């Protein structure tokens with residue numbers, strides 16, 4: 001199975017560390033998110049992986065082929081979608097792909113086959129003859145992706161692919177990326193946690209140039225809390241919850257009622273509900289409240 005192996009990768013700019021001793025591997029058939037706040041080192045990693053920047057130290061191997069020793073082979077196998085792509089507005093979508101195919105010196109029958117395939121993969125068939133200048137931002141982004149896939153790369157690097165797209169365009173684009181992940185190595189860089197949660201299978205989390213987490217997205221600590229609004233006091237609830245592993249994270253008086261935020265590492269929300277509903281006090285509201293994305297990220301970087 002194709003895989004990308006990164007070992008001891010470091011890079012400093014003018015003595016300032018951008019990334020430090022990164023070690024990770026990315027197997028095929030998996031969409032990996034490279035997640036981190038601004039300045040975490042994501043762009044530096046992408047620039048190194050795509051051969052635009054030389055690392056100070058470390059190696060990148062694609063199926064055992066070294067980027068340093070054989071950059072040309074690796075670049076031929078790479079499809080890169082930068083954060084913003086130059087697409088000439090006076091060309092049609094089809095002409096744009098013709099232009100790229102020519103510029104890359106692609107063999108004619110292979111190009112024709114691939115052009116059809118990428119228009120299909122990126123859901124652009126109906127736009128082939130549309131001028132790119134009149135296309136929506138989401139469609140232009142799919143065209144840029146089609147261009148990045150034209151030479152049939154087996155690994156694909158996407159830099160902040162949803163930036164500037166509206167929610168419908170984002171969900172359309174994500175569907176295409178998820179399909180790509182079925183048979184390619186996909187690395188998607190973003191500072192948006194929900195993007196990783198919704199698109200990726202695995203996350204590499206960067207913080208200040210260090211890899212602070214390398215884990216399946218399903219392991220993001222997203223334990224949900226529960227909001228309870230009831231006509232009772234905090235002290236009463238504390239007594240009810242004694243020995244039951246339910247924490248009262250906050251309580252706030254609202255007229256006759258109080259709003260409590262509850263959390264349990266062992267009980268499900270419905271089990272907490274079973275406990276409180278047996279009590280005599282009236283309950284106005286009981287609902288699950290997802291942990292904020294920011295606090296999930298903080299959990300990851302503070303591990």
Ligand SMILES: Nc1ncnc2c1ncn2[C@@H]1O[C@H](COP(=O)(O)OP(=O)(O)OP(=O)(O)O)[C@@H](O)[C@H]1O
Nearest residue numbers: 013017018036037038039040041042043044045191
């Ligand atoms: N060409 C450069 N010259 C000097 N410093 C740089 C250069 N490129 C990046 N840096 C520094 O390296 C660190 C990592 O930057 P990098 O752009 O890789 O992070 P990032 O996670 O991609 O951030 P962003 O999301 O803001 O692009 C930052 O402190 C940045 O200021």
